[in-house]
Amino acid sequence: MKNTQVAIIGAGPAGLAAAIEIASAGGKVTLFDENQKPGGQLFKQIHKFFGSREHKAGTRGFRIAEKLLQDTEELGVEVLLDSPVYNVFDNFTVGYINSNKEQALQAEKIILATGASENALAFPGGTLPGVMGAGAAQTMINVNRVLPGKEIIMIGSGNVGLIVSYQLMQAGADVVALVEAASGIGGYGVHAGKIRRAGVPLYTSHTVKDVVGENCVEEAVIVELDENWQQIEGTEKHIKADTICVSVGLNPLTELARLVGCDFTFIPALGGHVPEHDKNMETTVKGFYVAGDISGVEEASSAMEEGRLAGIACAESLGLYDNQKASELKQEVWTRLDTLRKGPFGQKRKDEKDKLIKLAEGGEQIG
Amino acid sequence: MRVKSHPILGEDYRSEFVDITVDGKKIKAMAGEPIAAALLAAGIKIFRNTPKTGQPRGIFCGIGRCTDCVMTVNGVPNVRTCVTPVEEGMVVETQIGHGRWGENK
Numbered sequence: 001m002k003n004t005q006v007a008i009i010g011a012g013p014a015g016l017a018a019a020i021e022i023a024s025a026g027g028k029v030t031l032f033d034e035n036q037k038p039g040g041q042l043f044k045q046i047h048k049f050f051g052s053r054e055h056k057a058g059t060r061g062f063r064i065a066e067k068l069l070q071d072t073e074e075l076g077v078e079v080l081l082d083s084p085v086y087n088v089f090d091n092f093t094v095g096y097i098n099s100n101k102e103q104a105l106q107a108e109k110i111i112l113a114t115g116a117s118e119n120a121l122a123f124p125g126g127t128l129p130g131v132m133g134a135g136a137a138q139t140m141i142n143v144n145r146v147l148p149g150k151e152i153i154m155i156g157s158g159n160v161g162l163i164v165s166y167q168l169m170q171a172g173a174d175v176v177a178l179v180e181a182a183s184g185i186g187g188y189g190v191h192a193g194k195i196r197r198a199g200v201p202l203y204t205s206h207t208v209k210d211v212v213g214e215n216c217v218e219e220a221v222i223v224e225l226d227e228n229w230q231q232i233e234g235t236e237k238h239i240k241a242d243t244i245c246v247s248v249g250l251n252p253l254t255e256l257a258r259l260v261g262c263d264f265t266f267i268p269a270l271g272g273h274v275p276e277h278d279k280n281m282e283t284t285v286k287g288f289y290v291a292g293d294i295s296g297v298e299e300a301s302s303a304m305e306e307g308r309l310a311g312i313a314c315a316e317s318l319g320l321y322d323n324q325k326a327s328e329l330k331q332e333v334w335t336r337l338d339t340l341r342k343g344p345f346g347q348k349r350k351d352e353k354d355k356l357i358k359l360a361e362g363g364e365q366i367g
Numbered sequence: 368m369r370v371k372s373h374p375i376l377g378e379d380y381r382s383e384f385v386d387i388t389v390d391g392k393k394i395k396a397m398a399g400e401p402i403a404a405a406l407l408a409a410g411i412k413i414f415r416n417t418p419k420t421g422q423p424r425g426i427f428c429g430i431g432r433c434t435d436c437v438m439t440v441n442g443v444p445n446v447r448t449c450v451t452p453v454e455e456g457m458v459v460e461t462q463i464g465h466g467r468w469g470e471n472k
Contacts, residue, residue, distance in 0.1 A: 034431065035431075036399075036450075036452060046376060060375070117428060117430060118428060120433075127422060127424060128423065128425075129414070129425025132429065133428050135428075136427065136449070137429075139429045139430070140404060141370060142376070144397075144401065145371075145373070145376070146368065146369055146370065146407045147368040148407055170374050171370045172368075215412075215423045216412045216423070253432075
């Protein structure tokens with residue numbers, strides 16, 4: 001059987017950052033991804049990142065991905081693409097499919113960096129062709145350079161909804177409405193301002209009541225909500241559209257963490273059920289680490305930092321770094337993570353992350 | 368609809384095409400793109416009909432999770448078109464219900 005020191009599942013920002021850390025420390029890494037290309041969702045992120053310079057602020061997402069891939073290549077990280085991992089067995093054997101064949105790889109440590117998937121929203125007509133995740137539309141325009149439609153309604157005004165609305169316009173579509181059930185915009189004001197200035201009508205305290213069409217989306221009916229989130233009769237508006245994009249949050253892709261028996265907790269602000277992990281990103285199953293959206297939905301900058309943390313912790317436990325060197329490196333990452341988790345949007349995530357870490361560390365003492 | 372020029376990404380200089388057949392009709396696809404992208408570019412939005420009520424379905428998640436976009440490809444049903452790249456001569460069919468295994472396998 002093939003073997004490696006650390007198997008990383010998922011070659012997005014978290015997995016790539018973790019791989020680079022371990023390989024830099026001299027460890028042998030194998031990185032798995034089910035897709036044809038590594039990079040995760042970074043290649044569709046054509047906007048400039050936020051934060052400070054050490055977080056690559058001002059750099060566009062796909063440029064960050066190019067750099068991560070270049071580093072993994074220079075460091076000789078083994079990347080297995082088109083290789084979905086279906087299970088990890090008791091003795092750290094990774095079961096995966098490649099070339100339509102079951103294969104296995106023996107690892108010493110495993111990092112799960114599987115990311116997240118978009119939430120769906122139930123409404124009449126929600127299954128019609130033309131209703132899709134905002135992320136799916138973003139992949140189509142920015143990676144495949146195909147417009148899914150011409151007249152688009154965006155549901156949800158978090159940063160994904162705002163950024164993808166703007167990018168749909170950059171790709172040549174009209175965003176005919178942005179619909180938000182809450183009374184205020186969910187994402188950053190700077191993103192909202194961009195689409196407002198471009199003339200997109202923003203409907204706060206509104207939801208989609210119905211989407212109609214013979215075989216595809218042709219029209220949406222939106223309706224105003226009262227302070228109890230109830231539809232106000234008589235406020236319906238009919239809007240012609242061929243595409244409805246849904247951006248109502250994401251949920252962590254945790255199947256593998258479930259399979260190996262990690263303890264979970266439910267934290268809505270982090271996307272739902274998340275595996276508990278300590279300050280080293282290690283789960284309640286020794287030797288299994290998590291990084292990025294699987295450990296709570298945030299964004300790519302914090303995913304990369306978490307990947308680095310998990311990578312350094314793995315390198316330490318394999319004896320590639322002594323304790324002092326490792327704790328210095330980890331402290332640097334924690335300082336940057338704390339900076340990312342500041343402000344009205346970040347602080348809430350930090351509070352919830354701290355809860356998650358307390359649970360895992362408390363569990364260790366009891367267990 | 369293809370995005371030919373883009374304010375951030377610039378011109379699309381890709382020029383390598385492959386021919387695929389969709390429900391008997393030939394369409395041009397960009398080499399290496401997912402089947403779903405080629406179909407949307409050709410204005411095709413309905414990928415399958417559901418088993419019980421025959422309702423139309425198209426792409427939803429775009430990352431291979433939801434399986435709403437499955438079609439019969441080269442005679443094999445339930446292929447996730449959002450994560451399967453096109454290949455020269457590929458035969459793609461709208462999937463009715465659970466689909467049927469064809470002779471192209």
